[in-house]
Amino acid sequence: MRNLIFFLxxxxxxxxxxxxxxxxxxxxxxxxxxxxxxxxxxxxxSGQKDITLTSVSTPAATRSEFHQHSMSDKGVxxxxxxxxxxxxxxxxxxxxxxxxHVMIMGLMKxxxxxxxxELTLHDDLKTQYHFEVxxxxxxxxxxMEKNEHTHH
Numbered sequence: 001m002r003n004l005i006f007f008l009x010x011x012x013x014x015x016x017x018x019x020x021x022x023x024x025x026x027x028x029x030x031x032x033x034x035x036x037x038x039x040x041x042x043x044x045x046s047g048q049k050d051i052t053l054t055s056v057s058t059p060a061a062t063r064s065e066f067h068q069h070s071m072s073d074k075g076v077x078x079x080x081x082x083x084x085x086x087x088x089x090x091x092x093x094x095x096x097x098x099x100x101h102v103m104i105m106g107l108m109k110x111x112x113x114x115x116x117x118e119l120t121l122h123d124d125l126k127t128q129y130h131f132e133v134x135x136x137x138x139x140x141x142x143x144m145e146k147n148e149h150t151h152h
Contacts, residue, residue, distance in 0.1 A: 020045055023041065051083065061108060
């Protein structure tokens with residue numbers, strides 16, 4: 001009985017903490033002459049506290065940032081840097097083509113489809129969330145994105 005109580009208390013405390021998981025991650029492989037790319041994925045916050053992401057980093061590039069595409073009232077699409085991204089407790093947040101995404105700039109070397117990069121998300125409490133993100137050809141990434149949108 002004591003073991004059961006201990007297990008349940010550990011399980012409860014584990015669930016109270018904010019927990020971030022990543023689904024459908026991908027970063028686009030680009031031609032060797034292109035030094036920038038983008039990463040897309042969905043984050044799930046299964047904890048009971050909101051998570052505010054303040055930055056992103058990868059050893060694959062000199063700089064990475066949260067960005068967002070938006071449409072002006074005149075129908076012009078633009079991209080801008082986003083300072084913070086909040087994932088509410090129990091909710092998900094999608095980084096997708098044409099919306100929020102991670103811009104990866106100054107690639108150290110060309111990314112090859114079939115490889116992986118490390119991506120670290122940083123929150124306002126100095127917590128780091130480490131993920132391995134697969135590199136996909138542009139065609140494979142677009143096919144994956146198309147399939148995700150038709151299934152939701």
